[in-house]
Amino acid sequence: MNRRDFLKNSAATIGGLAAMEALSPMLLTAAESRPDLAVVHGNSAEGVVRSAVEALGGIRRFIAKGDVVVVKPNIGWDRKPEQAANTNPEVVATLVKLCFEAGADRVKVFDRPCNDPQRCYVQSGIEAAAKAAGAEVIHPDDRKFREVQIPKGVAIQSWPIFTDIFEADKLINVPIAKHHGLGKLTMSLKNWMGVMGDNRGRIHQRLDETLVDLATIIKPCLIVLDAVRVLTANGPQGGNLADVKRLDTVIAGTDQVAIDAYGATLFGLRGADLGYVREGARRGLGVMDLEKLTIKKIEA
């Protein structure tokens, strides 16, 4: 844990105003260089990802030499990039490149899709883009789903999870922001459904609690929310280009609750409108009140 994380965690968990005031000179200088969230808008997907990561302190803050990294996009659907149902392939590829630039040993990219996995990987453009950037694009091996205990689980106490995410040194979550029929929106917390095995559709019975349960055991070091294109209706699968809005934006940070709370504003909602964001904040997994976050907006 570096100083910045220490400060942020103390601020979030203790929430002590006195402590914050006492440290405020230090915090402010740190906040200037390292915001909680970096929101970057610009024409080039690669450009916005690079400057977002840079704003958070650069890729070396997250990835060390020799790391095995999992970059987890949303590749859930047999849809093309312009339909905004899967993470933008260029955003994924840029993160892969950044990892290698920081000296990562291996970068794995995978998801457990809802549609035919091969079609999803090919049609999303993610397989080709990530491979070209040097990643290992794999289909989760059935044998590597293991029942994992979730000690702080409220809705689920254990579930079969694809173990590659626990074997990796670092996790990067790279979801897309889009509409969802039950959760209203799906972003970073919901993206971990992609490592769940078994009859995972059942989690919708207690979606908010389950997503937060997962977040208690899956800890990404970096989250980059893809809002280059967002899907505003008929999600999470879409298919109608009229439902796609081009925002040319990514939001990067280290707190999934905060990322999703900010993401909600892209759709005219507040974080508190989303059950899993409320649940995540309530259980102390992150901050949903944007007032309490330092947010750096950049035009790339």
Added chain:
Amino acid sequence: MLVWARRVSQGLFLLLFLFLFLQTESKGSDQLGYPAKLFLDFDPLLALTTLLSGHTLIAGFSFSLILVAITAVLGRVFCGWACPLGTLHNLVGAMKRWQGSQHVRAWFHVKYLLLIFLLTGSVIGIQLTGLFDPLSLLVRHLALGPYPALNYAANGLMDAVYKADLRAITRVADLLFEFFKATILAFQQPRFEQGTLLTLLLVAILLLNLAERRFWCRYLCPLGALLGLIGRWAPLNRQTEASCNGCGACDRECQGGLKVDAWRASECLYCMACEDACPKDAVSFGFSRKPSSETLNLGRRKMLLAGSAGLASVAVSRATPTFYPNRANPDLIRPPGSRPEPEFLARCVKCGECMKVCTTNGLQPTLLEAGFEGIWSPILIPTKGYCEFKCTLCGQVCPTGAIQPLSQAEKAEWRIGTAMFDRGRCLPHAHATPCIVCEEVCPTPTKAIWFEEVVVKDRNGRELKLKQPHVDLKLCIGCGICEAKCPISDHPAVYVTSIGETRSKKNQLLLDNSSRYGA
């Protein structure tokens, strides 16, 4: 020499066949990219019977004219040199040590009678040829039986090695497994209804070779019969020199079961075994105008019987409730692009290509859902696998156009049936529990499943706000992904039946049916 040339040719054709067979699998692109049905395209028996039963010339079958021309000149060289099922017969036959002279049953005429049966049947619109056609048979049985079994065995073995965790051995095995997965194994374990039965039938057909070499080819194969008819005047003939002393070495080796003094072009497989076996080098093949001592006397009564049986087969097969004209079978969910049922049955040769290529394994062989004549034709069983919204591969590999190839735009609007809810089982409808899986996975651009927000009470009278799903009958295309993914996995609370299917004029529900691709 020539016998080795023949063996090499057989090996190459078998490899090509198996290669195309393995490529009959989605790699994630819209187009398959391989001519998976190539062997079937070359089959004049399928071409002819489909022409008769479906009243249609199919472009793909123009390749079969090449085989007709070759056969007219060279005789049944296809049987001896190229047919992949013939090669398998050879391999199984070679497992037995044959001694002494062959016991030949001389049931040669049976295959011609079978051919007459199939042809007369096809004239009045019943297509049973695929059940016996060797190429159709081999693709179907391999795809639905032994190939899934091979995958099961490989996966099981590798799972065991993986769990045993034998360090270096497991690591090497894993690398090998990756290689096999990329080459000969399926992306996902295929599973088919009746797979065991189809394997056993194929094994039984192959074991006939232990009774007589090439039993199938001599007595049963209707394609062999057709090629025999075409090739009976072939100028490529077997010639015997005067030096022949009648030792019978050629008789013992003949794969066609012929005698040296009764050679017939229609029964010769041109395997060159006689040429190889002759100690005197007295046997050779060459072009001559000399007609072979060909007599094909099937007997008028037998021919009449076979023809009548072919005609009767239609009545026998269709005078059943399956063909009750005003009520479709709800389970008969045909692949997207399928023609109306009578036309579909007139064309489908049950080759299994569509089932082999189906990305979700949802296409399964029928047993009696489509009547006896429809046995092993494809239906979608959504609980086994749904119809992938943007996949059009089944239409691409169908050799007869029973499943028409669809463009992406056509596919998006093609209905194979309609989904409806079983409200007594659905969680939000009956059990005051949230669930939205069916809506989430519904692939139509404007979702065919929509929510009604309701307030319900649970057992304790506590009020809950819930979204209850409904089907928009105008938008639903019957793909069945809702049924496939419903968390009530044993007996889903939403299910598809064939009603509303684009291909049928009668099996309709809505008064205003705006489907653009009506039959």
